[in-house]
Amino acid sequence: MKVETIDTTNLRRAVGQLESLLAHRRAHPTEKSDELYYELLLRYFERILSAREQGKPLVGHTVVIPPEIFYAMDIVPMHLEFTSMVTAQLLGLYEDFYSAAKTFGFTPEVCSAHRLLAANVILGWLPRPDAFIWSNQVCDNTAKCGDVPMNLYGTPGFFIDRPYRYVEREVRYFTRELENLVHFLEQVTGHRMDWDRLKEVVRLSGEAMALQREITRLRKTVPAPMKSRRFLNLFALNQYFSGTPEEVDFVRCVRDEVKAMAEKGQGPVPEEKYRILNLFLPPMYLWKLMDWMEREHGAVSGMEPYCSHWGEGEVDPNKPLESLARKNFYRPICRPMHGPAAEGILQDSVQDAIEYKADGAIYWAHIGCRQADGCIRILKDALREKAGIPMLVVDNDICDPSYASEGQMKEAIEGFFETLEERKA
Numbered sequence: 001m002k003v004e005t006i007d008t009t010n011l012r013r014a015v016g017q018l019e020s021l022l023a024h025r026r027a028h029p030t031e032k033s034d035e036l037y038y039e040l041l042l043r044y045f046e047r048i049l050s051a052r053e054q055g056k057p058l059v060g061h062t063v064v065i066p067p068e069i070f071y072a073m074d075i076v077p078m079h080l081e082f083t084s085m086v087t088a089q090l091l092g093l094y095e096d097f098y099s100a101a102k103t104f105g106f107t108p109e110v111c112s113a114h115r116l117l118a119a120n121v122i123l124g125w126l127p128r129p130d131a132f133i134w135s136n137q138v139c140d141n142t143a144k145c146g147d148v149p150m151n152l153y154g155t156p157g158f159f160i161d162r163p164y165r166y167v168e169r170e171v172r173y174f175t176r177e178l179e180n181l182v183h184f185l186e187q188v189t190g191h192r193m194d195w196d197r198l199k200e201v202v203r204l205s206g207e208a209m210a211l212q213r214e215i216t217r218l219r220k221t222v223p224a225p226m227k228s229r230r231f232l233n234l235f236a237l238n239q240y241f242s243g244t245p246e247e248v249d250f251v252r253c254v255r256d257e258v259k260a261m262a263e264k265g266q267g268p269v270p271e272e273k274y275r276i277l278n279l280f281l282p283p284m285y286l287w288k289l290m291d292w293m294e295r296e297h298g299a300v301s302g303m304e305p306y307c308s309h310w311g312e313g314e315v316d317p318n319k320p321l322e323s324l325a326r327k328n329f330y331r332p333i334c335r336p337m338h339g340p341a342a343e344g345i346l347q348d349s350v351q352d353a354i355e356y357k358a359d360g361a362i363y364w365a366h367i368g369c370r371q372a373d374g375c376i377r378i379l380k381d382a383l384r385e386k387a388g389i390p391m392l393v394v395d396n397d398i399c400d401p402s403y404a405s406e407g408q409m410k411e412a413i414e415g416f417f418e419t420l421e422e423r424k425a
Contacts, residue, residue, distance in 0.1 A: 002152060002153075002154055003121065003122070003124045003152045003153055004100075004124075005124050006124050006125075006126075006127060006128050007123075007124055007125060008049060008125065008126075008127055009125075010091055010093065010125050010141075011045065011048070011049060011087060011126070011127070012049060013090075013091055014045060014086065014087045014090045014091060014104070015045050015046060015049065016130065016215075017088065017090040017091065018038060018041055018042040018045060018305050019042060019045070021305060022035070022038040022042055024362065025038055028078070028121055031227070032253055032257065033230065033233065033253045033254045033257055036107070036249070036250055036253055037233045037250065039154075040237060040240070040241065040246050040250060041086070041236075041237075041240075042119060043246070044088075044240050044241070044354070045083075045148075046077050046133070047076050048076060048083070048127060051076040051126070051127070052127070053377075054223075056074060056075065056128055057074075057075045057076065057129075057130045057131075057185075057188075057189035057190075057191060057217075058075070058076045058078055058127060058129040059075050059076070059077055059078065059129050059130060059133060059185070059189075059276065060078045060080050060126065060129040060131070060132045060149065060155075061077055061078070061079060061080060061132070061133040061134065061332075062079075062080055062117075062133070062134040062135065062137075062142050062146065062336060062383060063079070063081050063133060063137060063138060063147060064079060064135075064137045064138060064144060064239070064328060064331070064333060064334055065133050065134070065137075065160065065239070065241065066242070066243075066324040066328065067079075067239075067241070067242050067328070068198070068201045068202060068205050068242055068243030069178065069181065069182060069185070069198070069318075069324070071183075071186075071194075071201050071243050071244055072193060072194055072197045072198035072201045072320075073185060073186075073189070073191045073192070073194065073313050074191055074194070075130075075185065075189060077213035077240075078126070079130060079239055079240055080117045080120075080126075080132075080145075081113045081114070081117055082236065082239055082240065083117070083120075083126070084097075084113070084116040084117045084119075084120045085113060085116055085122070085189070085284050085399055088116055088149070088285075088399065089284060089285050090292045091313070094285075094399075094401060094402070095239060096119075096123070097115070097116050097119035097123075098112070098115060098116075098119065098400065100119040100122045100123050101115040101116075101119040101122065102121040104118065104119075104122050106118060108368075110141060111139065111141040111366075111368035111398075112367065112368050112397050112398060112399035112400040113133050113141075113284075113328070113368070113398060114141045114142070114145045115399075116399055117145055118145065118148050118149070120146075121148060121149040121153060122152065126127075126149075128153050128155060128179060129153075129231075130155070130188055130189050131155060131156050131157060131158065131184070131185065131188045131189070132149050132150045132153075132155055132156075132157040132158075132185050133158050133160065133181065134146030134157070134158075134159055134160070135159060135160035135161065135162050136160075136161060136162050137160075137162045137334060137337075138333055138334060138337035138338070138371065139337065139369060139370070139371045139372075140370065140371070141368070141424075142233075146159060149294060154227040156179055156184075156188050158180075158183060158184045158185075158327070158336055160177050160178070160330065161173075161174075161177055162177070162338075164338060165338075165340075166311075166326075166329035166330065166335075166337065167337070171322065171325050171326055171329070173323045174325040174328065174329075175321050175325040178321045178324060178325055178342065179321055180346075182321070186391060193226075195320070197321045198321075199221050199317040199318065200317070201243040201244070201313075201319055201320075202235050202243065202315050202316075202317045202320040202323050202324065204243050204244060204245060204247070204248055205242055205247075205315060205323075205324075205327070206314065206315035206317070206323075207248050208238070208242065208243075208247045208248045208251045208316070209310065209314075209331075210291055210325075211248070211251040211252055211254075211255045212234065212238075212251055212308075212310060213310055214255055215234075215251070215254060215255050215258050216303070216308060216309070216310070217250065218255075218258045218259055218262045219258065219302070219303065219356065220355060220356055220357075220359065221262045221265075221268075222272070222275075223265070223266065223267030223272035224267050224268070224275060224299070224300040224301070224302055225258045225259075225261035225262040225266065225267060226254070226257075226258045226261070226268070226296055226301075226367070227290075228245075228268070228276075228278075228288055228291070228293065228300055228301035229290045229296070230254060230291070231278075231301060231304050231307055231308050232252065232281075232282075232287055232307070233250075233254075233306075233310070234250075234254060234308070235304075235307040235332065235333075237250055237251075237259040237282075238331075241358050241406060245302075256367055257314065267300060268294055269294050269295070269298050269300060270298075271298050272298055272300055272361065273298030273299060273421075274297065274298065274300070274359045274415075274417060274420050275296065275299075275300060275302035275356065275357055275358050275359050276298040276299050276300065276302060276358065276359070276360060276361065276362055277291070277302055277303055277304075277305070277349065277352060277353050277356070277358040277360070277361035277362070277383075277389070278299055278301045278303075278304045278307075278361075278362055278364070279304070279305060279306060279349065279362065279363040279364065279391075280306050280363060280364045280366060280369070280372045281306070281307065281364055281366070281398060282364045282367070282396075283364070283396050283397065283398055283399070283401070283409075284322050284398055284399055285399070285401050286396075286400060286401075286406060288407070289406075289409065289410070292303060292410070293413065297413075297414070297417050299417060300357035302357065303352040303353075303355075303356040303358070304354075305336060305345060305348040305349045305352050306332065306336045306337070306345070306372070307332050307333060308332055309332055309335070309336070309348045309352060310330060310331060310335075310338055311329070311330030311331075311335045311344075312330060313326050313327065313330040313349075315327060322397070333350070334358055336348060337372065341375055341378065345375055345379065346375070346378060346379065346382050349379055349382065349383060349387075350382055350383065350386045350387050353383055353387035353389055356388050358387070358389055358422050359423075360389050360390050360391065360392065360416065360419075360420050361379075361383055361388060361389060361391040361392070362391070362392050362394060362413065362416070363376055363379065363391055363392065363393045363394065364394055364396060364398075365393050365394060365396065366396060366397060366398040367393050367395065367396070367397050368397060368398070369398070369405060372383075374389060376393060379391065380393075390419060390423075392412065392413065392416040394409055394413065395414055396409060
């Protein structure tokens with residue numbers, strides 16, 4: 001089967017929705033970072049749709065492929081998982097997508113994020129890129145999710161093999177993988193790598209990383225100085241814009257807002273009752289749960305080991321590809337989703353629970369993620385024994401609203417808050 005007809009109507013409709021959201025934010029301003037987030041999201045989607053008109057290559061890629069390489073080569077990146085998820089969320093097309101994936105042969109056991117990705121290609125709703133790039137980061141689903149798009153669209157593809165442990169031999173190996181990626185992109189796009197530009201891109205990536213780390217330090221203050229939802233914005237834009245001035249501007253904006261709140265001794269809620277350690281990602285279609293927990297229960301996100309915890313490491317613009325290779329060993333989501341768990345997610349979670357004074361932890365157990373869910377029991381035990389806090393497991397599907405209702409999740413969370421209240425008594 002080959003997809004012959006490409007129809008980007010729904011992607012254009014998603015752009016229209018983003019324009020409306022941005023207009024609403026501007027008409028009802030809150031924090032500057034709220035408006036800037038939607039502005040950048042809109043810009044990202046517009047670049048995807050206008051790449052052909054501007055004569056620029058378009059490359060589809062999966063999660064945590066270093067976008068710095070694409071920006072340095074003047075290639076327009078299209079993050080396949082996030083583009084598909086945002087489109088489904090903005091337009092409410094979940095049934096269309098999952099029906100198409102099921103008809104093609106994808107079972108519910110396959111991660112819903114990757115079923116969305118595949119469905120967009122099956123239906124021909126994504127622009128046909130010049131190449132697909134994917135890897136074994138951060139899960140086994142990702143390791144296979146490039147084959148279907150490559151075959152259905154008849155587009156060349158490249159698989160990046162990311163080694164398991166952060167040791168020098170494997171850093172060298174991963175650096176060679178990125179070198180091979182550059183050579184592949186030069187062949188299929190005709191764009192040569194601008195190595196001076198790559199150095200500048202890596203410098204910007206390091207600047208954003210330093211700002212991210214400053215934010216995490218500021219968040220240790222009580223009350224928590226950052227809105228819970230903001231960690232999701234930071235996490236998403238790091239996937240889209242890493243290595244760009246846009247990312248630096250956004251992270252600096254958030255840093256300035258968080259610093260101002262910390263200096264004033266203020267938080268996002270009038271009275272902070274519970275500091276929560278959020279583990280893994282809440283459902284993409286229910287980020288408003290973060291707002292609800294703040295508004296109704298005074299519960300704020302203290303820290304997020306999977307999404308906001310950076311391991312030790314820096315970038316060197318004079319060694320750009322090696323720096324990007326190293327970064328993918330210590331950056332959020334990569335470090336905790338690869339092993340060994342005792343040196344990564346277990347250590348980070350206990351450390352964050354203690355340093356950020358967490359009262360309890362919520363584990364967002366995405367039914368389709370074997371890697372993350374495999375750590376639930378050992379994390380629960382470690383947090384109880386070493387940090388002295390309980391952990392709630394909220395069963396959900398990160399992209400499929402039909403698996404668990406909003407009401408079910410809220411009921412479980414409210415019961416957990418009652419437990420935390422009893423512990424405080």
